[in-house]
Amino acid sequence: MSVTQQALAVGRGLAATRSRRHVLFGGLHGADYVWAIAFALPYAAIFLAFVIYPIAFGIWMGSDPALYDQLFSDPRYLTAVVNTLLYVGIGVNVKMFLAFMLSGFFIRKRWWIKALMVIFILPWATPALPAYMSIHWFLNGQWGMLNNILYALFAIDGPTYLNEHWSGLAANISAYIWKTLPFWTVILLAGRMAVPQELYEAAAVDGATGLRRFAHVTLPLMANLYLVCTLLDMVFALGDFNATYFVSGGGPAMSTEVLATLGIRYAFTIALPRLGVAAVMSALPLLIPLVILLMRKLRMSEGQL
Amino acid sequence: MQRPAPERPANREGRAALVRMSRRTVLRGTVGMAAAGSLARPYIANAQAKTAVCWIGQGFVQQEDVAMKAVCDDYMKASGNTLDYSIMPFMALNQKIISALTSGDVPDLFFHDAPENFLPQYAWDDSLVDVTDVVAPYESQLSETAKLCSTFYNRATKKRSYYLCPIKQGATPFHIWGDLVEKAGLKMSDIPKDWDGVWNYLKQTQAPLRAKGMRKIYACGLQITTVGPNDGNNLFRHFLIANGGEAIVTPDGKLHTDDPKIREAAIKSVEFMTNLYKEGVVPPEALSWNDADDNNGYHEKLFVMDFDGTLSTELAMIKDKQAFYHDMQVLAPANKNDGTPMKTMLNAGGGMIPKGAKNLEVAKDFMKYFMQPKVMNENLKAGLGRWAPAIPQIVKDDPWWFSTEMPCLKPYITEIALNPTVPLYNAFSPAWGQCDAEQLWGQAHADVIKSNMKPAEAIDKAFKRCNEIFAKITI
Numbered sequence: 001m002s003v004t005q006q007a008l009a010v011g012r013g014l015a016a017t018r019s020r021r022h023v024l025f026g027g028l029h030g031a032d033y034v035w036a037i038a039f040a041l042p043y044a045a046i047f048l049a050f051v052i053y054p055i056a057f058g059i060w061m062g063s064d065p066a067l068y069d070q071l072f073s074d075p076r077y078l079t080a081v082v083n084t085l086l087y088v089g090i091g092v093n094v095k096m097f098l099a100f101m102l103s104g105f106f107i108r109k110r111w112w113i114k115a116l117m118v119i120f121i122l123p124w125a126t127p128a129l130p131a132y133m134s135i136h137w138f139l140n141g142q143w144g145m146l147n148n149i150l151y152a153l154f155a156i157d158g159p160t161y162l163n164e165h166w167s168g169l170a171a172n173i174s175a176y177i178w179k180t181l182p183f184w185t186v187i188l189l190a191g192r193m194a195v196p197q198e199l200y201e202a203a204a205v206d207g208a209t210g211l212r213r214f215a216h217v218t219l220p221l222m223a224n225l226y227l228v229c230t231l232l233d234m235v236f237a238l239g240d241f242n243a244t245y246f247v248s249g250g251g252p253a254m255s256t257e258v259l260a261t262l263g264i265r266y267a268f269t270i271a272l273p274r275l276g277v278a279a280v281m282s283a284l285p286l287l288i289p290l291v292i293l294l295m296r297k298l299r300m301s302e303g304q305l
Numbered sequence: 306m307q308r309p310a311p312e313r314p315a316n317r318e319g320r321a322a323l324v325r326m327s328r329r330t331v332l333r334g335t336v337g338m339a340a341a342g343s344l345a346r347p348y349i350a351n352a353q354a355k356t357a358v359c360w361i362g363q364g365f366v367q368q369e370d371v372a373m374k375a376v377c378d379d380y381m382k383a384s385g386n387t388l389d390y391s392i393m394p395f396m397a398l399n400q401k402i403i404s405a406l407t408s409g410d411v412p413d414l415f416f417h418d419a420p421e422n423f424l425p426q427y428a429w430d431d432s433l434v435d436v437t438d439v440v441a442p443y444e445s446q447l448s449e450t451a452k453l454c455s456t457f458y459n460r461a462t463k464k465r466s467y468y469l470c471p472i473k474q475g476a477t478p479f480h481i482w483g484d485l486v487e488k489a490g491l492k493m494s495d496i497p498k499d500w501d502g503v504w505n506y507l508k509q510t511q512a513p514l515r516a517k518g519m520r521k522i523y524a525c526g527l528q529i530t531t532v533g534p535n536d537g538n539n540l541f542r543h544f545l546i547a548n549g550g551e552a553i554v555t556p557d558g559k560l561h562t563d564d565p566k567i568r569e570a571a572i573k574s575v576e577f578m579t580n581l582y583k584e585g586v587v588p589p590e591a592l593s594w595n596d597a598d599d600n601n602g603y604h605e606k607l608f609v610m611d612f613d614g615t616l617s618t619e620l621a622m623i624k625d626k627q628a629f630y631h632d633m634q635v636l637a638p639a640n641k642n643d644g645t646p647m648k649t650m651l652n653a654g655g656g657m658i659p660k661g662a663k664n665l666e667v668a669k670d671f672m673k674y675f676m677q678p679k680v681m682n683e684n685l686k687a688g689l690g691r692w693a694p695a696i697p698q699i700v701k702d703d704p705w706w707f708s709t710e711m712p713c714l715k716p717y718i719t720e721i722a723l724n725p726t727v728p729l730y731n732a733f734s735p736a737w738g739q740c741d742a743e744q745l746w747g748q749a750h751a752d753v754i755k756s757n758m759k760p761a762e763a764i765d766k767a768f769k770r771c772n773e774i775f776a777k778i779t780i
Contacts (some may be wrong), residue, residue: 061407070777075770076743141590142521143607162593163755251532251593253751254744268400269534270735270742271423273407 061274062281071278076254076262084258084283087173087244088237095177096184096230100222103188104214124182132246135175136162139247165255168248172256176243180236184229191225192218224297231294238283238290259283357667358412359390362398362654364688365617372687373416380674386667399423406432411659414668418473418654418692421454422534425735427659428457428468429778434658434665435459437467439672443696446678447471451695453728454653458558458780470672472655472681473692475615476637476721477539479503483634485522485609489513498639500547500647501577508586510609524586526603526611529578529754530594531747537594539650540612541746542730544574546648547641551727558734558780562768571768573642575746576760579753592751614652616691619713623689635713637720648725653695690714693721736778740771 028036071077106117123131138145141160150158161167195218203209203217241260244250250257250265257265259279267276359377364370370392377388393401398417405411406427417424427433440447440455447455455469483493489510496506504525511524530537545553550570554560561567581587588608590598600618603611611618619635622628638647656672658665674680682699685692690711693700700706700722707715730737749763758766 057408073773074743136595137601142523142588143602143605160589160593163589168593249532249593249595251530252755253531253592253748265534265742268396268403269422270738271403271406271426272739273403 058277058281062277064274064278067275067278068282070275071282076257077279079255080257080259080262080279081282083169083244083256084238084260085286086169087176087240087258088234091173091176092230092233092237094173095181096226096233098177099181099184099188099229100226102181102185103192104218106185106189107192121182121186123179124186126179128179128242129246131179132175132242135171135178136247136249139171162248163252165252168252168256172244172247172258175247176237176240179243180233184233187229188222188225191222195221228294228297231290231297234290235287235294238287239280355385355664355667356387356389357414357662357664357671359388359414359416359668359671360398360401360412361390361392361416362418363392363394364418365615365691366620366623366689369688369691372684375687376675376680376684377671379680380671383674384670386670388667388671395419406659409661411661413658413662413664414671415657415659416655417657419475419652420469420654420657421652421729421731422738424469424657425457425731425738428466429460429735431459431461432660433468434660434662435462435466435468436470436656436658436669436672439470439669439676440467442673443676443678446696446698448474448651448695448697448722448726450474450651450726450728451653453556454651454732455655457732458734468657469653470656470676471653471695472675473685474651474653474695474721475692476649476651476717476726477543477612477614478616478717478720479610479612479636479638480603480618481507481610481634481636482603482606482632484632485514485606486510486634488517489609493634493636496636499644500544500638500640500642503636503638504577504581507610508581508584511586514609521607523588523608524610525581526599526608526613527578527581527587527591528594528599528612529582529587529591529747529750530598531744531751532593532595533744533747534596534742536596536599536613537744537747537750538741539614540578541574542650543612543638544578545570546650546727547638548573549641549643550574551648554730554733554737556733558736558778560734560736560771560775562771568764568768571764572760575749575753575763579750579760582750582754592747592754616689616713616717619711620689620691630712633713635716637716637724646725648727649720650729651721651726652729654692655695690718693718697722734775734778734780736775739774739778743770743774745770 102120106113106120137143139161141147141158141163144161146161147158150156159167161171199217199221200213203213208216239260241258241264244256244258244261245264248256250261259282263276263279265276266279267273361373361377364373373392377390380386381388395418398415399422402415402417403423406423424433444452451471451474454474455467455471456465457468458465459468481493481496486493486507490513491506491510496503504527508524511522514522528536528540545551545567548570550567552561552564553567553571582589582591588602599611599613600621602608603613603618604622616635619629619633622633638649641647656668656675658668658672662668675684678694678696678699681694681696682703685694686703686705690706693706700718706718706722709715731741745767749760749767752758752763752766753760
């Protein structure tokens with residue numbers, strides 16, 4: 001090997017070491033590296049304590065296969081799974097569609113629409129518990145406001161909404177939609193506001209107005225945001241127990257129970273928290289693909305909002 | 306090529322600060338703090354040895370909380386120990402207790418009015434400290450139900466022991482709007498003594514009241530609920546007892562659904578309740594009530610009578626003088642349907658010590674103090690008698706408990722302290738708690754009302770599930 005070759009080999013070795021060092025230390029040296037670690041440590045500790053540890057603890061709590069035998073032998077479980085799918089599927093999609101439509105309404109610049117927006121946002125601002133309890137009483141078949149209005153206007157006694165499976169489930173889903181619709185409307189409204197006006201002006205020059213403008217400009221630009229919002233809300237809805245617990249209470253005869261309320265009942269009504277965690281963990285086959293899809297969507301860098 | 310050194314702050318003071326905060330300085334500081342911590346630790350530990358952390362359930366009326374604080378303060382003065390206590394609402398306390406026992410990060414004492422939802426399970430799992438030594442000095446004075454409601458089976462030690470230091474007990478009386486009964490042309494004094502008779506008599510109030518313009522009023526606040534968590538189960542248990550089926554679970558933790566007498570009692574109970582519902586004297590929504598709905602409805606005079614635990618129904622309206630002192634009447638169940646005295650089901654509340662409690666001795670010492678009859682009596686009287694003492698002799702010795710100052714008190718205390726009682730079945734086996742949690746009895750009612758099942762079929766279905774649950778928890 002010539003001297004030049006030897007020198008080059010040493011150079012390559014040094015470069016490789018530097019490269020490894022760059023990867024390991026991020027190009028930092030000495031005290032800078034120590035300071036970087038010192039600053040990162042609190043965040044790492046918080047992440048470990050509040051994200052990794054609870055998840056690992058939850059997985060550990062629900063890790064005994066015997067729990068799932070017990071869970072699957074409970075006649076309420078299958079009902080809860082079906083209800084959860086209906087709750088998430090209908091609740092999220094109907095809400096996101098309504099939110100999308102309403103965001104188109106609220107983007108208008110008239111003063112009374114702005115005033116209406118303030119009222120519209122109120123359900124989101126109201127604390128969940130009293131709001132859902134009010135709905136429970138609002139729907140009471142005997143003394144609820146809804147049936148009293150029906151009687152006052154038409155002299156008819158309305159049905160007992162919370163005594164039937166389908167109307168009870170519909171009440172829970174409607175309450176969930178009512179509570180969270182303003183939030184997603186505002187998010188989608190912000191998305192619409194971010195669409196450059198020039199695009200609309202260009203579309204108008206090309207003769208695209210009304211529905212065509214919506215189909216060819218708004219919809220393609222909002223599609224990604226809409227999908228991300230839908231996925232996020234599905235994750236939220238899967239874990240939501242407030243609406244079911246406080247509106248129908250899971251009744252009648254536990255027929256409107258969802259996995260989240262079933263888990264809470266196991267954990268805090270009969271002190272079987274591990275079974276409660278197992279009930280919630282059984283939703284993971286649905287939850288994990290949703291989260292993966294969400295992450296993939298968030299990583300996309302297409303020309304969309 | 307050497308990488309250029311990163312830019313340092315141009316600010317002179319900033320640079321100086323960075324130079325002073327060297328690695329060595331940080332290391333030196335850390336070592337110093339660790340040393341100080343080690344030296345200080347024994348003193349901190351000594352201070353903690355005299356301090357017990359207590360989680361206490363909030364009362365239904367403010368007076369209960371004031372009374373609880375007074376007991377804690379008096380104990381601290383008398384003993385020199387410190388109680389670091391927190392008073393929190395019922396559901397929050399339940400959740401905190403279960404979370405603490407699950408994670409292992411526990412306080413030194415839980416004080417709970419109605420721990421039956423979690424206590425049998427945690428005693429079974431060996432998560433609580435055996436408090437037999439605390440209870441022993443007072444054991445002979447405790448009511449039989451208080452003893453049974455405080456002893457639970459531990460599957461690790463394979464024996465029953467005390468896991469609750471009982472202080473208070475509660476029963477379920479009838480709550481009746483006396484003024485509505487009179488308005489309907491009936492008399493409180495004419496209410497029959499037998500169990501079914503009470504319901505049958507009071508259901509007659511509905512028609513005359515509606516005829517007088519009360520369009521939406523119902524006679525019976527019967528919690529035939531399928532939602533729970535507690536009221537519907539409690540109602541079914543009392544019907545079962547009234548029909549002669551009280552031995553459905555025995556103190557040995559065995560289930561006796563195969564006993565024809567018990568099956569018959571359960572069928573009669575479901576039949577009677579579902580018939581009341583079908584007759585239209587019970588609000589249709591009762592099938593979906595939660596535990597607060599009957600209280601709210603009763604307070605609004607939406608039905609004439611309710612059957613619900615403790616005097617919280619009356620005490621909630623203590624500021625309404627007319628209602629509290631005149632209109633609201635409390636009636637203790639008198640006889641079963643066979644004419645023998647009715648046995649009321651009682652629970653017990655008090656202190657529990659979790660395993661892992663750091664200051665066990667202070668917690669035990671506090672409970673020893675609290676279990677003294679005088680202390681117990683003053684605390685429960687100050688709480689307006691919503692709960693009765695676990696030592697029945699106390700109410701016999703103190704005329705306050707049977708005074709007529711509060712009209713609701715005398716019949717309620719009679720029910721607890723003088724009438725025959727039985728403990729909650731949860732005390733016998735944690736499996737019963739699971740049957741309750743699945744709302745098996747409410748489900749049986751729904752099967753009859755909504756699916757037109759015969760009461761016998763509905764009970765057989767509920768009993769089948771009950772047996773499956775009990776088969777998994779054998780004592």
